[in-house]
Amino acid sequence: MILVILPYSTVLPLSNTARLYAVCALRDSILKSLLAAAHGLSDEQKEFQKMAFDFAANEMSPHMAEWDEKEIFPVETMRKAAQLGFGGIYVQPEVGGSGLSRLDTSVIFEALSTGCVSTTAYLSIHNMCNWMIDTFGNTEQREKYCPELCMMDKFASYCLTEPGSGSDAASLLTTAKLEGDHYVLNGSKAFISGGGDTDVYIVMCRTGGKGPKGISCVVVEKDTPGLSFGKKEKKVAASCSLGAAHACVQLARDHLLVRKQFGETLSSNQFLQFKLAEMATKLVASRLLVREAALALQEGRSDAVSLCSMAKLFVTDECFNICNQALQMHGGYGYLKDYAVQQFVRDIRVHQILEGTNEVMRMIIARSLLSESG
């Protein structure tokens, strides 16, 4: 398998071939599993992980750049993923889900995001919407929506954020008023992943008074009269960050072993050796924190919320730094779209913002630490 990115040429060909070599190198290096992604996992988890890595390398990685460039929502690939059980990973089997744990899910998303971070981030949102209906819906709702969402016959979006309410989510203004036998919703949502392409919208809206207690969740289907979509925003997307960072450490390592300057490979440079060591250490630390948070969540531990907030805060920040540093190590080449590293950096920058900004995470953690029962 060819994996050497031309080390001596002064001008790197800006071609699809170079892109392919870079992707193949990524695939090979991921398979070396230097970074202990499989350590501490059960045999089944190792199987899930292996399968997800293979799927990411074969079905996602080769298209990651094109999906980014052409802003494609890769329906066919996601349906393939759904056939393997990725549409409802922690949804109950009786409605078509795979019935796995949060830790299993984290391991899977981490592996998938080495193939494409933003597609995996969407998959995680779809899974969350599916889980919400499975967990909080009644039998009729579960049976109506979950099987289709598990197979990805239908795609879901999570709608909380509005133009006027992001971090202060509880101040949302979209209302749902009961009129006879139906609800009338009024308002607008913003920054909705999959918005316009998806079929089932999980909409948070106000049915009661002010604040969080007045908010309910309404499922809205795509062709509901009165539902319209704005323009697709141009934008530069915790387990997904891990996969990206894992991929970037591998890419950086391979580059250091190949690129020569001042008569030696970059890997002989102590500063870069130390930097790489720090990146790997932070990656492993991040992974442990995510997995611990996932365990806490699935066991219903009292520290689950704080731990998840800590994980989100730490991991998204650290992994972005890892990817950014990996880009830096590539020098000028890191800035070329022929190299995957820049896409990982762009894709995970948003993880420090979405699903609760890292500032909000600090609020949650501080509140927990300073509370009476803390």
Next chain:
Amino acid sequence: MSRVLVGVKRVIDYAVKIRVKPDHSGVVTDGVKHSMNPFCEIAVEEAVKLKEKKLIKEVVAVSCGPTQVTETIRTALAMGCDRGIHVEVSGKDYEAMGPLQISKIFAALAKKEEASLIILGKQAIDDDCNQTGQMTAALLDWPQGTFASEVTIDGEKVKVVREIDGGLETIKISMPAVLTADLRLNTPRYATLPNIMKAKKKKIANMKPADLGVDMVSRVEVLRVDEPPTRLAGVKVETVDDLVAKLRANGTI
């Protein structure tokens, strides 16, 4: 109805950069990523497809080696095999294990399990022997359909399209038979999450070669393992005449 034995070998993953041990006794395997031999994956896929078409009743995945090979058997179970057999071989016996010993094991198992078909990968990517299928058929005195790129079961017969140097050859053989899978036979499926979970409950039986009456003594001794010679730089020439002259000069033509 029929039972199929499928052989699955645990080999160093195809994408790994192979390193020769400093003492030249073999290649480094410790801590190196291993996976199912790609041709064995194709064999498993074919067996599972035959079962889905209801042409065969049960698929049994077999692997020979130390404890780690059970991972490979589990992958086969996750792809759809019904149960597994782990033939325990370790230490010096494992290092010396080759196609002759494996084919003796498969021949014994085929009789014990009353199998109608044995499907193997055409060769393993570590030793590239391409012998086990052929030897197994010979030991059992069964017909063989090797390098199969298409398999059709028709009653008690199997039609096999074989990839050969001259193109494609179609043969019809009677069951019980041995088939070996070539690259284009099929595209192996990903194990699905539900199937990986179901595989946990499937049984893997343990046995030793001695239980099957097989002696593991090898008639082959590996003397030395070396890396291939480093590739030399090429030479560019200006004309076709220069090319012919150079090829003559270095004895190529």
